Structures are given as structure tokens and as C-alpha cells.
Amino acid sequence: MTPAHTAAVLFDLDGTLVDTEPLYFEATRMLLARHGVAGFTWEEHAVFIGVGTRETLEVLSARFGLDAPVDALLAEENALYLDLLRTSTEVFPEMRALVKSLGAAGIPMAVASGSSRAAIDAALAHGGLAGLFAASASAEEVAAGKPEPDVFLEAARRLGAAPRECVVVEDSAPGVAAAHAAGMRCVAVPSVPAAPGARQDAAFEAAELLFPGGQTEFTAAAAYAWLMG
Structure with a gap:
């Protein structure tokens, strides 16, 4: 699946945007x-x-x-x-940089998370990310959580974006599976990278862009270039 362009980017929250x-x-x-x-x-x-x-x-x-x-x-x-x-919300620096770069380029963004609505709002507020996303969707607002695609499809609907033109940024294997089930491409940044010499989970290996080392390997510049290219 190769969409003509990236119309929107959907971010998982916990372990992807914020170190929660x-x-x-x-x-x-x-x-x-x-x-x-x-x-x-x-x-x-x-x-x-x-x-x-x-x-x-x-x-x-x-x-x-x-x-x-x-x-x-x-x-x-x-x-x-x-x-x-409320006392310990840390945003991954390279993820913050990617969000700012996409925002400057006019790419609509949403958060799609398995957390509660209250947790999403609190994490974005305490992490200084409130107002940077045009929409958000919680698993408690849809029929089923990840690995089902519901929360990503709902986030895309709230953005008014076609699923096939959305890209998901995820840290978990169930999240990558949910993105693909929604008909979306995925950037995978594993929160628990595979041990040295071991293979990644099959879901991660199916991601269109994979940073095997997780957040230590991820860079906003590399992700932005791929998303915009």
C-alpha cells in the first residue's frame, strides 16, 4: 500500500509521544x-x-x-x-520535534490511544502538547481497543482524513497491527526493543518504517523525511 501522500499522522500516546x-x-x-x-x-x-x-x-x-x-x-x-x-510527564524530545515539524508543514495530527479521555487530556496538558493536535480518540470511546483498528479509524474520521492516506506512529506490536487493520501505514518505534540478536515481533517487521532501537534510534528528521517523501 503506497498512498500518494501523507494526509494526516496519528500518534499513539503512551510510550510513543510520552514516556508514561x-x-x-x-x-x-x-x-x-x-x-x-x-x-x-x-x-x-x-x-x-x-x-x-x-x-x-x-x-x-x-x-x-x-x-x-x-x-x-x-x-x-x-x-x-x-x-x-501530574508530577511526572516526560515527552520524548525527538517526538516533540516531529510534532512541531509536521505542524509547521500543515499536516493534521491526532492522538489515538488506549488510555482514558481524562488521561489523554492530562498527558497532553502536562507535557506541553495541548493544542498541537486537531483531534484525539480514546479506546473508551470506541467498541474495541487495539489490536482492533477502531480507535485509529475514529481518529481519522475526526480529522476528516481517508484511512489509506493516514500514517500511524506506534510503539507496540498491537498498535502496529491495529494500524494495518485500519488500512494505514505505520512508523514503529518499539518501546521494548528486541534483545541483541533476537528478531523483532512480526508486527514490527511489517511496519513500513521501523526504528528497531526504539526511542534511542528514532530521529524526527528521519521520520519527517520519510513521511513527507
Whole structure:
């Protein structure tokens, strides 16, 4: 699939624009500890990167036999996460540079995230990105989260852009799969790069532009040149 041009760019939020995966891990760890589950590890969290918060909690609730309804767990985790977000929101510098370059070129941009609406708005505000995106879409506003394409299709709809002319910037394998399911190209910047000598996840290898080393390898200049070329 090779669109004639890039009409719009859709950014994932957590782990792509902002370095919030450690905050989500901490919020999940705190939540589980409150409900009697100790010792939740980063390795256990990492398998859910790119998966919607509700879908993650549904799995964890079943795994650990939590008594609270998933809706209650979701509200509790969102509150914990927002408290962390208010004091520790870091935007990846090269991603900020890419957003500014695309904005200067007049390319419409949107955020499409598995986070809640409140979390999206807070991350953009505390990260100094508010007002730079013409639209945003949360997984809680669509029928299904990533790897389903719903949130990307909704973000494109809100921008008034045809999916085949949109490019997604993503850090997770489920996100790359969702972008392709939506009929969009994808720039992949893995938040958890493959170990030395190991192969990337097949979804990452299918991305139209891949930065195998993740944020340490990603540059705004290289991504911008590819997007505009």
C-alpha cells in the first residue's frame, strides 16, 4: 500500500509521544497491591504494552481472582495514574520535534490511544502538547481497543482524513497491527526493543518504517523525511 501522500499522522500516546509506560506499570502495581496481589513485575506488565487499559484489567482480574468489578478497577487505576501523571510527564524530545515539524508543514495530527479521555487530556496538558493536535480518540470511546483498528479509524474520521492516506506512529506490536487493520501505514518505534540478536515481533517487521532501537534510534528528521517523501 503506497498512498500518494501523507494526509494526516496519528500518534499513539503512551510510550510513543510520552514516556508514561513506567507510570502505568506503577499504577497497576499499586492497584494490585491494594487488592492483595503483591510482586507484580515490569516483565508481567510489558506483555500488555499497547493493549487497552480495560482489556488489561480484564485479564489481570481473571488471573488473580479479583473481587471488584472491572469498571471499579478501571476507575481506581485511572485515579492512581492521573496522580502520577501530574508530577511526572516526560515527552520524548525527538517526538516533540516531529510534532512541531509536521505542524509547521500543515499536516493534521491526532492522538489515538488506549488510555482514558481524562488521561489523554492530562498527558497532553502536562507535557506541553495541548493544542498541537486537531483531534484525539480514546479506546473508551470506541467498541474495541487495539489490536482492533477502531480507535485509529475514529481518529481519522475526526480529522476528516481517508484511512489509506493516514500514517500511524506506534510503539507496540498491537498498535502496529491495529494500524494495518485500519488500512494505514505505520512508523514503529518499539518501546521494548528486541534483545541483541533476537528478531523483532512480526508486527514490527511489517511496519513500513521501523526504528528497531526504539526511542534511542528514532530521529524526527528521519521520520519527517520519510513521511513527507
